[in-house]
Amino acid sequence: MRLLLQLSLTCSIIAGCSTQNRLSPICPTCLPCYYMGQWYQHGSRIPDDCNTCGCNNGSVMCTLIYCKERRCYYKGQWYEHGSVFQDKCNTCWCNDGSVGCTNIDCRDKPGVCPRPGFGVCWEECSSDHDCPGVQKCCFNGCGHTCEQPNWQ
Numbered sequence: 704m705r706l707l708l709q710l711s712l713t714c715s716i717i718a719g720c721s722t723q724n725r726l727s728p729i730c731p732t733c734l735p736c737y738y739m740g741q742w743y744q745h746g747s748r749i750p751d752d753c754n755t756c757g758c759n760n761g762s763v764m765c766t767l768i769y770c771k772e773r774r775c776y777y778k779g780q781w782y783e784h785g786s787v788f789q790d791k792c793n794t795c796w797c798n799d800g801s802v803g804c805t806n807i808d809c810r811d812k813p814g815v816c817p818r819p820g821f822g823v824c825w826e827e828c829s830s831d832h833d834c835p836g837v838q839k840c841c842f843n844g845c846g847h848t849c850e851q852p853n854w855q
Contacts (some may be wrong), residue, residue, distance in 0.1 A: 734761030777802045791832035814852025816841030823848065 733745030736758035822843025834849035
């Protein structure tokens with residue numbers, strides 16, 4: 704009897720659960736937790752953005768830390784944390800709300816823009832590096848569009 708009582712107390716201390724949820728006559732079994740569409744075992748750590756949660760016998764307990772914006776705002780556009788994007792010929796990345804970029808001198812592509820005529824009043828590009836392949840960003844008489852260059 705004394706061994707059974709000592710074993711039961713040891714199991715309660717190890718598991719951290721009350722004996723009212725006992726599924727076994729000797730050791731209590733702790734309840735799992737359901738959080739954000741997923742099941743977690745008792746004692747599990749649960750990541751939740753910048754907070755930490757834990758499963759405790761069927762209940763989820765979380766820290767309540769204010770989470771700063773992880774997205775990045777760069778040149779009029781939002782980027783998700785971890786995304787990689789181009790700025791002209793430079794590669795940029797968003798990391799926890801801050802943008803970092805390579806610092807390459809972006810020279811114009813070779814060739815000469817065709818002579819402007821009556822063009823579309825639309826801004827398709829602002830530099831040669833906004834255009835695919837060998838195309839250049841050229842003034843078309845009203846706006847800027849990507850054009851095949853002349854090779855003089």
